[in-house]
Amino acid sequence: MNWYFQVLKKYAVFSGRARRKEYWMFLIFNLSVCFVLGFIEGFSGITPKGNHSVLGRIYVLAVLIPIIAVAIRRMHDTDHRGWWILVPIVSWVFLCLDSTPGNNRFGPNPKAIS
Numbered sequence: 001m002n003w004y005f006q007v008l009k010k011y012a013v014f015s016g017r018a019r020r021k022e023y024w025m026f027l028i029f030n031l032s033v034c035f036v037l038g039f040i041e042g043f044s045g046i047t048p049k050g051n052h053s054v055l056g057r058i059y060v061l062a063v064l065i066p067i068i069a070v071a072i073r074r075m076h077d078t079d080h081r082g083w084w085i086l087v088p089i090v091s092w093v094f095l096c097l098d099s100t101p102g103n104n105r106f107g108p109n110p111k112a113i114s
Contacts, residue, residue, distance in 0.1 A: 004029045007070045008063075014082065018073035019110045023095065026070055033059060071095070076106035 003025035007018075038053040046054075072082030075091070077099040085091045102109055 001029075007066050010066070010069065010073075012065050012069055014069050014072050015076075016073055016107045017077040017099065017104075017110050018070050019077065019099065020074070020096075022110075023070050023074040026066075030060075030063060030067065076104075077110065079104045079106070 003022050007022060007026045010016075034053070034056040037055040037059055041053050041055055068085070071085045071091075074095055075082045075084050078094050078097045079100040080094050084094055099109055099111060102112075
């Protein structure tokens with residue numbers, strides 16, 4: 001839960017670096033919240049005709065900027081520019097890579113700080 005709030009505190013911070021654990025824990029938590037919201041809508045019968053979760057979409061819109069920000073900081077951690085998140089397969093590879101050891105052009109290594 002701490003990883004989730006840590007990312008939300010840096011709501012629109014696109015500079016610096018984010019650890020792999022920070023990114024993936026935030027992503028997993030967001031997927032879990034969307035799943036639970038969809039389940040609640042389906043169980044309560046408030047899902048609209050199109051079978052799309054309204055609560056889930058509202059939640060995703062609320063956390064869209066932090067999702068983009070943490071992905072860009074994750075790219076910085078692997079010593080790549082944030083624009084790489086626009087290239088689908090390459091960005092997934094970069095998101096899974098370990099961070100560059102020591103300082104890089106985007107700042108100090110967050111593993112060394114924590």
